[in-house]
Amino acid sequence: MEPTENAKKPDKLRFWLALMLEDLPVGTQFQPGRLHLTIIPWFVSELDEDALINSFSGKFSKINKFNLVLGQKAMFGPKKDVSVSLIEPNQTLQALHELSLEWFDEIGARWAVKNAHVAQDYKPHIRRRQGTKIKTGEIYKINSLSLIKAARHEDGKRVVAARISLK
Template identity: 30%
Template sequence: MARFVVVLPLSPLTVGDEFTVAQWPLHVTLVEPFDTQLDAEALGSALGDVAAATGVRPISVGVGEDAMFGPRRDILVSLVRDGGEIAALRTRALAALAELDVGPAHTRFEFRPHVTAKRHGRVHRGERLELGALVLVRLRPPETSHHGRIQGSWPLGGAVEAGGG
């Protein structure tokens, strides 16, 4: 069983990039972590189609107010505002994964797109961000001590650049 997450990174990521928890690149989580027996190639085929079908490339968002997330409300995030493109993309990605009989065990019904502040960086109210790719990340791959490895990256509204691996 492998664990994956789907994100919209703030800067380009390349298939094979790895990072620890502390080094997570800034991103908006599109689909919460999920477990599956399927490999990255099978997931990537569906997610690549979702990214290619996106009419807007990239998605332009504004950074809004800060909020505190997490069970103890101790995780600083910056909410992002768009014209509904992120929610629509999320709906399409969840539907594509559901067709493969996979998806998050705990889907957030009140989806609030945000960027989590990290020690190495954060975003600030009033900034404009361009989200240009949909990225599949394998969490805690067994062959490495790293927390995440990029398995696929697809430009929004474009042809597939990179796939599962």
């Protein structure tokens, strides 16, 4: 039987790279709001998920553990109504962001967000959430890098597609 025009196509996945403040194993499903630091925001790729994960694992397998220090509070967003904590300048984090952009180009990805805020527009931060306690000067030990996936049509669910333990 031929599909009709109204047949629903499978939803394409979108991905992002993040440092999760609480390490989550592969397959963990979570809702938006989990504390994290975005390395590169939502993107899509024509690679299938297995090829994307293999590429991710190959590209980032040699990254060493490092620390992040929470900096001052700031307000982001077009209306300046999103409370964040900036991250103190960190060469390792900047190098990881640049490596991620290199990988983004290698896999032929494209942004799935209107404003990607990458390269010179990248301002590392953690969004402050109700019910969570993060303090200026707090140090976070970064032990892993996660590739997160979600359906493009927002259902609120995110899943850890792959995770690399840093050396």
